[in-house]
Structure formats: C-alpha cells, structure tokens
Amino acid sequence: MPLVLDGEIRSTTDLQKRTKDVLDTASERPVVIRREQKDDIALVNHALARRMFATYELAKLLVGAARYVVTRLDRPDDERTQIAYPLELEWAREFDNDDLVDFLAELQDAYDRVVGGDRPASDVTDVVEQWRRSAMVLRDRELRERLERERSILLEGQP
Structure with a gap:
C-alpha cells in the first residue's frame, strides 16, 4: 500500500x-x-523522516502485541503455552488476560501520543520495558512471593 x-x-x-x-x-x-x-x-527534512520510520516500527510492535493479545483471549487457559509469542513479547506469558488488555491499552495510548507529536517515540518502548521488567519479577518465585507478602500487609491495613 x-x-x-x-x-x-x-x-x-x-x-x-x-x-x-x-x-x-x-x-x-x-x-x-x-x-x-x-x-x-x-x-x-531529516527529523520528519526519522519520526516516520520510528512511527512505522512502533506500529509494527503495536500490531504484533494486539495480535498476540487477541489470539490469547480467544484461547482457553490450558492452551496458553501453545501460543506463538512474538520474540520481543515472550515475557508476556507471565501475565493474565486482564493484565494483557491493560498492557495493550497502555501501549496504544503511548503510541497515540507519539503519533500525535506530543511525546517522543521512546514513550512506547518505555511502556514495553516497564511491563517486561514486571514480567521478570513475576517469573522470579522469590520476588513474586515477597511482593505478595507486602501486598497482603498493605491490604490488611485498609478498612
């Protein structure tokens, strides 16, 4: 096209x-x-060309993430491990479906701000990196248990 x-x-x-x-x-x-x-x-001009190419690459990332999330939402939980993950989103296995919908919404929001010219392209990659780091914490049993303990302590203090 x-x-x-x-x-x-x-x-x-x-x-x-x-x-x-x-x-x-x-x-x-x-x-x-x-x-x-x-x-x-x-x-x-060079700045516009650079922005156009960056936007294109970010759009490919967003489409890949959307395809993955839609595929995953369409499958039962027991088939989750059989889904082909895009390499750059392999870490997404750690999240449940609700989390992935939130991830996709954050990614779309960041992409819209970049395309609108309000924010730098790094905002999109920052969203991906923050979620990737969260996945690494969830993957580590000791860190996950520690977070769960701290969360339960916080919840106990609420009415």
Missing part, C-alpha cells in the same frame, strides 16, 4: 530551476516532486 504524504506538489522542472526554494520548502514541510512515467519523489 503506498504511503500518502501531504505536501506541496512541485515538478522536476521546479526542482531543477528553483532548487534552493524547493529545498527550503522541504525543510519546513514535505514537497512531492511529480515525475512523468515514474514514481513521485517526496522530500522531507
């Missing part, structure tokens, strides 16, 4: 005759160079 990029439309003649003007415009917003009988060329 071709990427649709809004931008100022210019011809190859414009690029040839007014190179400085075309490049100055491209430093501020995308410029699309129309070419006869060939694919159009998009000129964008």
Whole structure:
C-alpha cells in the first residue's frame, strides 16, 4: 500500500530551476516532486523522516502485541503455552488476560501520543520495558512471593 504524504506538489522542472526554494520548502514541510512515467519523489527534512520510520516500527510492535493479545483471549487457559509469542513479547506469558488488555491499552495510548507529536517515540518502548521488567519479577518465585507478602500487609491495613 503506498504511503500518502501531504505536501506541496512541485515538478522536476521546479526542482531543477528553483532548487534552493524547493529545498527550503522541504525543510519546513514535505514537497512531492511529480515525475512523468515514474514514481513521485517526496522530500522531507531529516527529523520528519526519522519520526516516520520510528512511527512505522512502533506500529509494527503495536500490531504484533494486539495480535498476540487477541489470539490469547480467544484461547482457553490450558492452551496458553501453545501460543506463538512474538520474540520481543515472550515475557508476556507471565501475565493474565486482564493484565494483557491493560498492557495493550497502555501501549496504544503511548503510541497515540507519539503519533500525535506530543511525546517522543521512546514513550512506547518505555511502556514495553516497564511491563517486561514486571514480567521478570513475576517469573522470579522469590520476588513474586515477597511482593505478595507486602501486598497482603498493605491490604490488611485498609478498612
């Protein structure tokens, strides 16, 4: 599927005759160079190109996570170990279905903020890393038992 990029439309003649003007415009917003009988060329500044590629990679991660969660929600608990996990989400086995829905919601929220331009791409990878670290704690029996003890102590103090 071709990427649709809004931008100022210019011809190859414009690029040839007014190179400085075309490049100055491209430093501020995308410029699309129309070419006869060939694919159009998009000129964008480096920051936008970097953001576009990062957004694409984050979208792949989000789609992989969503596919995994949907597959897992669709299967009985006894088939959970048979599900193929994306390598970068192997740690997700440690969580129950409700946790995974929460993970996906956090991931989607972070992705939306990044795509909206409000936050850096690292926000998405930070969400994944925080959940991965939590999974490592759950995987470690001693740490898990300690957390459960501390949680029960906290709950005892509540009315």
